[in-house]
């Protein structure tokens with residue numbers, strides 16, 4: 001690559017932009033930094049956003065589109081959904097400290113999921129009435145001033161800043177976006193005092209854009225490390241690659257596929273928050289669990305196995321690839337590895353591939369071919385078993401969640417964007433979704449319920465030409481204040497399909513309760529109070545109330561026609577919701593007694609369940625891997 005390409009050919013001179021107030025600089029820098037949509041929830045002190053964006057439209061100058069949202073958590077989740085699909089930052093704007101609190105669990109998701117978003121809020125005006133434009137003019141403003149607004153969110157942000165009078169406002173936005181978009185990517189927060197946002201500008205302003213500040217190039221591993229990994233892989237009899245969220249950079253997928261194919265390395269999904277490897281590929285899900293492998297390559301997967309039982313053996317080689325392999329954002333981490341590679345997933349896969357091609361001998365190749373054939377065979381067996389499972393589920397009364405997932409899989413196009421917030425039904429959703437293309441499968445990346453509806457909305461804003469489908473648990477759906485999300489979806493004709501798995505219960509308070517206290521007083525009395533909400537809300541009516549389309553299905557044969565009608569609705573611009581009425585998880589435990597989906601220990605299960613439950617036996621069994 002030419003040096004000019006590496007350093008960029010753009011002029012470093014700061015651009016000059018039209019601006020009468022500081023807020024004009026703020027919105028211009030947002031748009032020039034890649035933000036197309038500002039998800040906005042009203043507040044008296046953030047009228048400057050409305051004014052500046054209207055002004056920019058009049059002037060024909062850069063500014064994001066202002067999107068009216070009626071709940072802050074939906075606004076932030078929409079920004080997350082937009083950023084995860086577009087690969088570009090998105091922004092939200094809300095009212096003072098209270099709006100910031102209403103962002104709620106979405107702040108956690110932004111942080112844990114590594115979303116490059118600019119989260120903003122106004123601050124309560126504090127200039128003495130009449131002394132400054134934007135100063136106090138209402139009694140409520142005395143109660144709007146916390147000691148430090150940024151402190152509310154600080155531990156969930158890469159950086160936070162309060163816009164101050166000595167700042168260059170355009171520069172500060174570009175700088176925050178540079179930080180958000182640099183690896184490891186993540187959220188940033190800015191609070192904007194109304195007085196600062198309304199400070200006058202002399203008609204123009206000068207600032208560097210995000211790209212003029214620049215983003216660092218992806219990091220490559222040391223060539224000798226790449227050779228070492230290639231050597232371990234070539235000589236391995238039973239390797240496995242655990243891929244978690246590297247698909248957040250979609251271009252890494254092809255590189256990892258190329259490497260896996262060269263050496264016939266099977267891929268285990270880890271927690272799998274992004275499509276990091278095509279799930280339909282013969283190498284996907286066909287290999288050993290890490291505990292049985294002799295070489296384990298972990299790629300961007302914070303929890304690749306459940307210790308202690310799921311951990312690889314002491315003589316297995318472990319290679320850990322991540323832009324931040326020791327995961328400094330997580331406090332307690334007991335993993336060890338033979339090689340920690342602080343490098344980009346795609347670049348590292350390519351480097352190992354290149355190293356391996358020059359080392360492979362004929363006998364290596366024939367050993368690898370044997371493995372490839374074996375894995376292909378296993379994939380075929382898995383696929384027919386899944387098909388059989390799906391068909392069998394269709395014959396079950398009461399309605400089976402597997403059947404809903406099976407039918408859902410049938411309406412997904414290869415480029416449909418699927419958001420999976422289906423919790424205990426995430427396994428079946430994944431099994432039947434047949435996701436192969438990068439950027440077609442997403443989970444939140446965090447553990448906060450409530451991401452789905454807002455994120456689906458944002459995903460649709462980022463990709464209006466693609467179908468967007470949300471598969472969600474009924475509990476998680478309610479955590480996401482779905483009414484405002486569906487209203488916004490309908491209002492802007494940004495429709496998505498929601499399939500709600502209405503099991504009228506939480507796995508935490510049912511299966512989880514039972515796993516935690518199998519012989520406790522609650523089990524003895526068959527008392528699941530706190531875990532079951534039956535009868536549930538009428539989710540179909542909720543969609544209708546938000547100007548969307550809703551249907552409830554109860555019988556297996558109703559599912560496919562209802563999904564077809566719902567798809568038709570979204571293609572005509574109306575958000576649609578299918579509420580699939582299922583047995584409660586308590587009822588399901590008796591129906592499925594031989595194969596209860598408990599969330600303890602098993603690797604197969606841990607990526608499907610977002611919660612843990614305390615088991616005394618687990619604590620007793622703990623042993624740590626020898627550090628080498």
Ligand SMILES: Cc1ncc(C[n+]2csc(CCOP(=O)(O)OP(=O)(O)O)c2C)c(N)n1
Pocket residue numbers: 105422423424425447448449450472473474475476477479503505506507508585610611
């Ligand atoms: C905001 C928030 N509150 C509580 C939890 C704890 N929690 C984890 S899983 C779960 C159950 C979710 O229920 P549902 O969406 O109905 O899925 P199901 O368990 O029925 O599959 C709960 C309550 C959480 N993760 N996030």
Ligand SMILES: [Mg+2]
Pocket residue numbers: 473474475501502503504505506507
């Ligand atoms: Mg539920």
